[in-house]
Amino acid sequence: MSQVFSPFKQFFELVAGDAKACDRRPSMVLYMKALLGPSRFSSVFLFRVDSALHDKGLPWSLLAKLARRWNRLWNNFEISEGARIGPGMYLPHPFGVVIGRISAGSNLIILQNATFGLKDIRFDYQDSSHYPRLGDNVTVGAGAAVLGNIAIGDGAVIGANAVVITDVPAGCRAVGNPARVIPPRTSLLCTSDAELAFEPSAAIDLRGAD
Amino acid sequence: MFTKVKLFFALVAEDAKALGRERLSMPFCLMALLGLNRFSAVFLHRVEAALFLKGFPLTAFSRLASRWNGLWNSCEISPLAKIGPGFCLPHPTGVVIGTILAGKNLTVLQNATIALKDRGLASDDFRNFPSFGDNVVVGAGAAVLGDIVISDGAVIGSNAVVIIDVPAGCLAVGNPARVIAPRSKAPSRKLSVLA
Amino acid sequence: MFSHMKPFFELLQEDAKAYGRERLTVSFFITSLFGLNTFSAVFLYRLGSVLIHKGMPWAALAKVISKYNYWWNSCEIRPHARIGPGFHVPHPIGVHIGPISAGRNLIVHQNASLVLKDRRLHHLDPHAFPSFGDNVVVGPNAMVLGGVVIGDDVMIGAGAVVHTDVPAGCRAVGNPARIIPPRTPSIRTDAEGASEKFVAVS
Secondary structure: OOOOOOOOOOHHHHHHHHHHHOOOOOOHHHHHHHHHOOOHHHHHHHHHHHHHHOOOOOOHHHHHHHHHHHHHHHHOEEEOOOOEEOOOOEOOOOOOEEEOOOEEOOOOEEOOOOEEEOOOOOOOOOOHHHOOEEOOOOEEOOOOEEEOOOEEOOOOEEOOOOEEOOOEOOOOEEEOOOOEEEOOOOOOOOOOOOOOOOOOOOOOOHHHOO | OHHHHHHHHHHHHHHHHHOOOOOOOHHHHHHHHOOOOOOHHHHHHHHHHHHOOOOOOHHHHHHHHHHHHHHHHOOEEOOOOEEOOOOEOOOOOOOEEOOOEEOOOOEEOOOOEEEOOOOOOOOOOHHHOOEEOOOOEEOOOOEEEOOOEEOOOOEEOOOOEEOOOEOOOOEEEOOOOEEEOOOOOOOOOOOOOOO | OOHHHHHHHHHHHHHHHHHOOOOOOHHHHHHHHOOOOOOHHHHHHHHHHHHOOOOOOHHHHHHHHHHHHHHHHOOEEOOOOEEOOOOEOOOOOOOEEOOOEEOOOOEEOOOOEEEOOOOOOOOOOHHHOOEEOOOOEEOOOOEEEOOOEEOOOOEEOOOOEEOOOEOOOOEEEOOOOEEEOOOOOOOOOOOOHHHOOOOOOO
């Protein structure tokens, strides 16, 4: 991210970007609804509230803690307040997603049951240098686990149930357990029956499966 | 209208039988509506599926049931999904099911995902989602994606990622999933199947 | 009067230490009871596990506590499970634990399932569920299925599907899980080491 990330100052920009990613018009009514009920926008909105307020001292930090607990309760979505994620974050189904102190660019899409965390539990969980760093327009598939001090490039796609512990260059796909990186396609024509169209949610290339 | 209600309760009775409950009673249904028992995820899905296309205010109730399901059971099943009787969700946590067509006795375990393969496709079109036969079991953590056909009696193993058709009676395990033919009588290598 | 509850409090103290909290206070108990912190999953499980064997009506209360745990923490830990002290669940989301038996210092991450392999077996038969030694770590999205025996100091990697016994000190990774024997003392940086969730520095 090019500018200094300040979730408090940029709160409304971030939240407007997230609302647009959910195909909703950013408005106060939407934000009120996000505070009141479980919805796909509410998971991200509560995270934005938490990350904006958590270091502002009492009583705002209590409000931030409440937002975090509310998120965990209503949306089953757990995200650390130290996560620095750009605008346009979208979680179609926030269930089971646990996110540590990662940093990510804009337009991040995370599917259900994904995990972003430490690779080794002996590391300090409060040190963001041990967590993944994601670029812009990354899509993380259902059930994926993205662990450790790795860099996921812009436009990368992480397949369903992948376990990613190595860097993923821009535009590539990472599939399997442990994840192997598949470079971006050079041509749009399918060269074999087993080739699949580019798919963000699964991203499995059968050529690699023997 | 009463036939429709009767049919609804017949469907719900079959589902309850799949979960081990022989008789359906009003208190049981009420508790399921409020999210107070294990049957609640399936029951709320049946309610939301029945009411979704019936116009206001029933559509609003359908949306409420959907939200309630997501809140209490952490489970999201598209109200347009057409799932046959005997739908069983032993642990509904983390289950996300799109607009699918499924036969009888579908069992889906926790953290399973049945969804689109390409997120750009329409999420209310059955053709973009998997279709299931009868008596299919989807294991815990599995991801079944795309316009594939899972035939009768297939079993999808835990944490499998299935993007190819699974013929009748076969097993699909691994990431990406490979299909294993039905077992013979001889003891074979044990595979992680269900959860 | 509280002497018979001493083992229970000692157990809780060990669990709280694993959680990172040195001293137990009343406010901590109250916040755990109401699901306001992530220790709540373990706390409510311990409460349920004490009550489930005491006959009615305590067993009914244990079932209610278990349901309550499910609603608030989205985790299902059967009160019949026998888990030693130092049980730590960092994020209880999606955790499913059947009536397993486990030693000390079990750590279970999110979306892990320690459950049956064959659903036709009874859901409360402890022989159909895994048994764990001491100091086992189960990674996120892992599954440990069936009546397998997991030895001491085992690490189960993220997304692993374990359906066979894992000897002590080994790691189990992949789907289906393959077992990696304990490594020699060195820091692995090569591609072979990249297949494991945990970089073990032994």
